[in-house]
Amino acid sequence: QVQLVQSGAEVQKPGTSVKVSCKTSGFTFISYYMHWVRQAPGQGLEWMGIIDTSAGSTTYAPKFRGRVTMTRDTSTSTVYMELSGLRSDDTAVYYCARPLGTYYDFWGQGTLVTVSS
Amino acid sequence: QSVLTQPPSVSGAPGHRVTISCTGSSSNIGATSGVHWYQLLPKTAPKLLIYGNSNRPSGVPDRFSGSKSGTSASLAITGLQAEDEADYYCQSYDISLSGWVFGGGTKLTVL
Numbered sequence: 001q002v003q004l005v006q007s008g009a010e011v012q013k014p015g016t017s018v019k020v021s022c023k024t025s026g027f028t029f030i031s032y033y034m035h036w037v038r039q040a041p042g043q044g045l046e047w048m049g050i051i052d053t054s055a056g057s058t059t060y061a062p063k064f065r066g067r068v069t070m071t072r073d074t075s076t077s078t079v080y081m082e083l084s085g086l087r088s089d090d091t092a093v094y095y096c097a098r099p100l101g102t103y104y105d106f107w108g109q110g111t112l113v114t115v116s117s
Numbered sequence: 118q119s120v121l122t123q124p125p126s127v128s129g130a131p132g133h134r135v136t137i138s139c140t141g142s143s144s145n146i147g148a149t150s151g152v153h154w155y156q157l158l159p160k161t162a163p164k165l166l167i168y169g170n171s172n173r174p175s176g177v178p179d180r181f182s183g184s185k186s187g188t189s190a191s192l193a194i195t196g197l198q199a200e201d202e203a204d205y206y207c208q209s210y211d212i213s214l215s216g217w218v219f220g221g222g223t224k225l226t227v228l
Contacts, residue, residue: 004162037217043221044206044220045155045206045208045222047216047219050217059215061216095163101168102151103168103208104153104155104165105165105168106162107164108162109162110162
């Protein structure tokens with residue numbers, strides 16, 4: 001069955017970076033793009049960007065361009081999201097999600113990233 | 118501010134019916150990509166409830182239904198149960214922004 005298993009919670013200081021992983025299984029990795037979505041406390045879901053797992057190309061939401069980097073490792077069917085220049089308002093739960101057409105059919109369990117000095 | 122607009126909260130008694138609205142524009146809900154709905158429960162992965170305006174994935178009870186008219190959409194939940202208490206989000210693709218957009222979320226309280 002399809003599974004998206006994310007790395008554990010992180011606590012990072014302002015100005016540093018965080019890298020979250022999402023290990024996939026149960027489907028052909030390179031046949032699907034993968035997205036990252038976040039939810040800050042008390043806020044709604046926010047789309048961050050997409051990675052073509054076959055080509056490695058990426059498209060980022062304008063808000064995150066210059067701070068986010070999405071990569072993938074086809075040997076382990078894992079995607080990564082690295083966010084730099086962390087600020088307190090980057091405190092959020094970060095999700096990986098598999099798109100099917102224009103919606104998501106599977107999501108990771110979420111990774112809480114806390115930015116605090 | 119979210120691109121799609123949802124009411125912050127709705128409530129209903131067990132067994133009753135509630136609807137959650139989602140308002141967008143001609144570049145997202147009104148475009149061909151349609152609208153999709155998700156249920157978020159604490160500490161669990163978001164769950165797809167409705168895709169393509171009104172389609173239910175297998176395993177989603179028929180108490181959940183979706184509709185779309187023009188640039189707005191609605192999620193209806195009938196026969197409310199305590200387990201339905203959760204946050205609900207609508208989502209679409211915006212052709213002007215070339216990005217995926219969400220509503221601000223609606224918290225459903227079962228009284």
